[in-house]
Amino acid sequence: MTDGFRRQRYLIDFSLAAMGRRKVRNLGLLAVYSLLVFVLASVMLFTHGLRQEAKRVLAESPEVILQRLVAGRQDLIPPGYLERIGRIRGVQKIQARLWGYYYDPVVKANYTFMVPEARPLAAGEIVIGPAMARERGLVAGNLISFRSYSGRLFTFKVAEVLPQASELMSADLVLLGAGDFRAFFDFPAGHYTDITLTVANPLEVRNVAAKLAAALPDARPILREEVQRTYAALFDWREGMVLTVLSGALLAFAIFAWDKASGLSAEERREIGILKAIGWESGDVLRMKFWEGGLISLAAFLLGYLAAWVHVFHLDGALFRPVLQGWAVLYPHFRLTPEVDGLQLATLFFFTVFPYTAAVLVPIWRAAITDPDAVMRA
Amino acid sequence: MIEIVDLHKAFNQGRPNEYWAIQGISLALERGQVTAFMGPSGSGKTTLLALIGCLARPTRGRIRLNGEDISGLPERFLTALRRRHFGFVFQQFNLIKGLSARDNVMLPAYPLAPPYRQLRARADALLAQFALTHRADAQVEWLSGGEQQRVAIARALINDPPILVADEPTANLDTALSREFLAILGELSRAGRTVLLSSHDPLVLESPLINRRVALRDGRVVAD
Known part of the structure; x- marks a missing residue:
């Protein structure tokens, strides 16, 4: 094992231990974060599934x-x-x-x-x-x-x-x-x-x-391609409408996450001071906190996405079906074929994991660059 | 071994509340000696230790460690020096709550990334040296004051530094525990480590273990 790899392992170990020491805060954050990913992923998976289903069905229709x-x-x-x-x-x-x-x-x-x-x-x-x-x-x-x-x-x-x-x-x-x-x-x-x-x-x-x-x-x-385009536009529009409605929730989460991620407690500041005094570099502290933010957001992403997968493909997208599927009296009962759009997955990953991890780093950086002698005076 | 030349340190420089904690100290500290800095609160003991231990940079003046000027080094190099040459024991012990005694001892070695088995064995050996084997897995907040200080000393020694810096090490200990600390100090000194400590505890200052006493007042040396 190389030193660099082992060093990251030590930092991850410490991050996990740090997260375990602030269980309530981190579990609360994980729950809200996972819920947000779940909602977004559900809308995306469901509309993508519908688009694909419509495409498959229309493939057999006349040109x-x-x-x-x-x-x-x-x-x-x-x-x-x-x-x-x-x-x-x-x-x-x-x-x-x-x-x-x-x-x-x-x-x-x-x-x-x-x-x-x-x-x-x-x-x-x-x-x-x-x-x-x-x-x-x-x-x-x-x-x-x-x-x-x-x-x-x-x-x-x-x-x-x-x-x-x-x-x-x-x-x-x-x-x-x-x-x-x-x-x-x-x-x-x-x-x-x-x-x-x-x-x-x-x-x-x-x-x-x-x-x-x-x-x-x-x-x-x-x-036929015009019909396919019309269907795609219709599902896009519905997806956009739902996401617009959800944007309030997104904003609320952004504020919540920023507050949770950026608000360093006195205890955390003290810990950063101790770590620097005993020989950690600012970079080590940043890396450790990066892992902490990364692990939380990655766990939330996986949990939320998995829950959305079960919701859409095993529970028939019960929460969003009436809005995303259309407005009708005779709702068809059908099971979507599980399918993941790579670009959609990457977009969701980028817009959920990246902002949180970045939000964590800014205040930590500010705390990490302070002189370690502060801990002597505490 | 440590040479201090015309050292100055100001806080809030250029502001109305500017304060000069160190005002022109020059000293030469020998290898393997136990040196005690004494003086009333605000005399500059802690600041001087922080400057020598690379925890802060002087405003003016020079600090040379083994002939190398370390006063103007960037943070990265200062940190590397600190890790290699200095172990710290703080007045409040500054252990990380929620972690075990062993984990606290191992923390300063994480950035150096030694193999885990080797690191754990070294931590266990230090805990055994300070009679803490039975408390290795206990969270530090469950330990007594004396045990916490011994964990702090073990942590200071995990990277095997030649110099131990202790700031008011007996301020939070009763007489029995202070004597215990002095006994440990004796062991470390005999093992060839340089010890720099600040104190105004007569028990420490009058101990025969102390080779040199430097009295400070208002950031200046008043007796050596």
């Missing part, structure tokens, strides 16, 4: 969605529109979709009614999302009635409840056959809600969108 606009508002795709698109190089598949929203006054929630592309459903049968099944107490085989916007009552049989794994996107989903959809919404024959295009080469997507915009001036192509 381009085409909507028709009338007076700047989305309108139905009329018959013959699909044919006007014709053949565009690079487009693998063009598909017209049927979907719409339905407000259920029973649970005061909105459902998304959709005709699935790949799955033909028999007339009078529906497949529902898990959140809706929970709210309405439905299982496969049950019957459920909805009054359509035209006032007629429709009764459907629940053929299946979608698995929970897909809940982030399917919580409020109701899948039904095209015939039932058109009858329920009085949807005119030959009309569709929108059109999706699958493009194999990601570099071609923007060209395809440009060609669509040129061929159909009344249409709006929406790219």
Whole structure:
């Protein structure tokens, strides 16, 4: 073991002993500090998890969605529109979709009614999302009635409840056959809600969108990457909003930490004087206090981050879920995939550990550079 | 061995409350001797010991240790000198509360970073020398006054310095404990260490162990 390393070990040993001698103060500080890291890390991990989840789900969605606009508002795709698109190089598949929203006054929630592309459903049968099944107490085989916007009552049989794994996107989903959809919404024959295009080469997507915009001036192509960006911006905004609300708590902690870290007690000043008198350099005292601050902030960071990890990935982020996830009646129940963003982790580490350690050093430095003979006169 | 030439020390220099604690002291202190600085409170005994022990720097004048001028050295070098050459026993003992007697004894050696086993063995040997083996793991605030002073002496010797500086070492001890301290002083002197102490305790000053008595008043030597 080198002298330098051994010297640091002695300083750490002494720091730990010093911390043990001021248990109440240090445990209080550790608790408040860990709580702050926990709150910040929870918000960061949760929003990052949501962003990643949305990205994963959207990765399977079509590259381009085409909507028709009338007076700047989305309108139905009329018959013959699909044919006007014709053949565009690079487009693998063009598909017209049927979907719409339905407000259920029973649970005061909105459902998304959709005709699935790949799955033909028999007339009078529906497949529902898990959140809706929970709210309405439905299982496969049950019957459920909805009054359509035209006032007629429709009764459907629940053929299946979608698995929970897909809940982030399917919580409020109701899948039904095209015939039932058109009858329920009085949807005119030959009309569709929108059109999706699958493009194999990601570099071609923007060209395809440009060609669509040129061929159909009344249409709006929406790219998948735009949707992804919108989701990311939405979660960023929510994260920012929560952090703004928390900034008061952050400031309170900063004041608390500064007070605790910078307020050297008479006992600590006396100790520094003794250490200098018996042969410690100012640098040794600074290093010892640096270790003390570093150990507290590092312990708080690890404890807070670990607690946030458990909170977000094992307790489903119970504290921040309603704010960060969105405002809805049918909250999806889903478990985020544990994932850490290195940059986010480093940012949090820097903004929590560094200021505290620095705050400790300034007053210690002032005490450490005083002449050691003060201890002779004490 | 220690040569002091026209030494001056001012506190709050240039301010209305300027005070000259040492005013032109010149002395030569021999190796291996026990020298006692005596005088009333405020005579400059403690300040002189602090200056000789590299705890403070003189305002004017020179201090030479083994021929080397140490009065103008920067803090780092002064600290290194202090560690190598001086051990201190303070009037209030100045032990660190909450730490064991052994940990207190080992503290001055931490910056030198000797191997732990070696350091602990040396600390235990010193504690045994001062009959404190059974109190090695006790926190210092649980020790009696005499035990605390012996721990302070052991701490002063952990880096094996040739010079021991003791400021009013018997001020907080009763007669029996003061005699015990003098016995330890005798041992250290016989072992060849130079001892510099300040005191106005007749028990110390009249002890045959003291080789030289220097009387101070108002920061000046009045009798040697």
